[in-house]
Ligand SMILES: Nc1ncnc2c1ncn2[C@@H]1O[C@H](COP(=O)(O)OP(=O)(O)O)[C@@H](O)[C@H]1O
């Protein structure tokens with residue numbers, strides 16, 4: 754079984770084809786990075802997976818049963834897909850713990866919340882900061898809190914849009930270690946990122962998009978030696 758199977762996905766905005774028959778499969782427990790130049794279609798891909806954009810054709814299967822292209826955004830979230838957007842959107846006046854409470858969602862019974870929150874605080878390394886208002890966190894800590902908020906829902910598929918944009922080198926290295934530590938057999942992670950050092954540190958495999966098509970799929974080390982990837986992207 755695969756965690757996520759994208760099959761011949763085509764997306765158009767008017768007469769412009771943003772994704773052209775893109776296929777990819779993410780294994781359970783895999784960290785996959787999607788990279789490529791601006792305009793390649795990376796955000797569009799995440800928009801389709803999360804139900805914001807509907808394709809012209811193709812399928813997006815979560816596990817082997819649920820075709821996400823047939824579901825609403827709310828149904829997709831309920832099926833276990835969570836997305837961390839690029840811009841941190843934590844609630845600044847609420848504490849780290851209160852933000853994680855919100856991340857748990859309304860369905861989690863109150864008696865299960867403390868254990869869930871303690872577990873997420875451990876994963877994101879913000880245990881000592883649990884009582885601090887989120888507005889007082891450093892930029893990196895805010896990013897980790899937001900990753901925690903999506904983790905609190907125990908997603909089967911975690912979508913991360915540029916998780917290290919604007920972070921210092923030290924924060925980027927810490928975020929790479931965090932994402933590596935989040936790998937679990939029942940959780941697949943799809944990351945869009947521009948920082949190639951970061952991608953090399955976290956990704957099991959990379960998919961290189963270019964003008965809405967898949968140019969390369971494989972290891973980041975292999976991408977660095979692929980003539981077409983170098984020509985359109987890495988060599989620039
Ligand atoms: N809502 C939209 N309407 C029209 N064109 C769009 C829309 N969203 C994205 N595009 C176009 O689709 C292409 C892919 O965009 P995007 O997925 O944001 O690329 P990336 O995230 O890889 O930089 C770009 O040429 C962009 O201008």
Ligand SMILES: [Mg+2]
Nearest residue numbers: 792795796797
């Ligand atoms: Mg984008």
